[in-house]
Amino acid sequence: MIMEDDNTHYIIEDANGSTNIHLAYEYTESVYKARKEDLDNQNGKLGTFLGFGGLLLRFAADLPGENTGCLTCLILKVMVCGFSAASIFACATGLTSNKLGHIVKPKDLMTDYWYNLSEERCRAYIINTWVEAIEVFEEAAIKKGQRLNIAIWLLAIATIAFALDLIIASVLTGSIVRNN
Numbered sequence: 001m002i003m004e005d006d007n008t009h010y011i012i013e014d015a016n017g018s019t020n021i022h023l024a025y026e027y028t029e030s031v032y033k034a035r036k037e038d039l040d041n042q043n044g045k046l047g048t049f050l051g052f053g054g055l056l057l058r059f060a061a062d063l064p065g066e067n068t069g070c071l072t073c074l075i076l077k078v079m080v081c082g083f084s085a086a087s088i089f090a091c092a093t094g095l096t097s098n099k100l101g102h103i104v105k106p107k108d109l110m111t112d113y114w115y116n117l118s119e120e121r122c123r124a125y126i127i128n129t130w131v132e133a134i135e136v137f138e139e140a141a142i143k144k145g146q147r148l149n150i151a152i153w154l155l156a157i158a159t160i161a162f163a164l165d166l167i168i169a170s171v172l173t174g175s176i177v178r179n180n
Contacts, residue, residue, distance in 0.1 A: 025123045032130045035137035042144040043095060049151045050091035056158055057084040063162065064169035073172075076165035083158035087151040094147030098140045104129045 060080040064073050104126050108114060114122055 021120045021123050021127075025127055028127045028130045028134075032134055032137075035134050035141065038141055039137055039144070042141060042148060046091045046094045046144065046148055046151070049148065049155060050088055050095070053084050053088040053091060053151065053155055053158075056155065056162065057081060057088065060084060060158075060162065063165050064173070070168060070172050073165050073169050076161045076168070079161040080158045080165065083154045083161065087154035087158065090147045090151040090154060094144045094151070098143075099136060100133060100140075102129055103133050 057080075060077060063077045063080060064070070066074050109122060114125070
């Protein structure tokens with residue numbers, strides 16, 4: 001029988017040792033840890049691309065532009081700066097903190113109510129809070145993934161504009177090496 005407690009979590013009433021609660025607990029725990037690790041990995045990727053965007057922005061400052069008398073070079077330099085800045089913004093918004101969902105605090109399990117219940121009931125309660133947290137993790141992962149994809153595309157466009165600027169400036173001036 002399923003019953004809803006004060007926190008709107010579903011718990012199993014009168015669970016006994018013949019249930020699959022241990023299997024469900026271990027599986028849910030592994031999914032919870034995997035989703036949390038996925039979020040950590042996405043944060044690492046976002047941080048890496050944030051750094052790439054900043055580095056490209058720094059290099060864009062030294063691109064040929066106004067000093068070549070080439071309007072196209074100037075436009076490309078502005079594009080590189082704009083797309084790099086947009087990529088940095090996409091990464092930064094992907095790295096902002098999100099709610100991580102509700103999980104059971106060990107202190108809560110030590111209250112008289114939970115301390116005196118069967119292990120199966122406690123495990124069921126923990127499982128249900130993990131399920132909710134997993135859903136929150138999955139939503140956050142989708143948002144972070146979308147921002148990461150946007151940042152990658154913006155950096156790709158900025159890199160292409162960077163290369164075009166160098167090529168056009170090289171053709172117009174005869175060689176980039178002679179400019180330096």
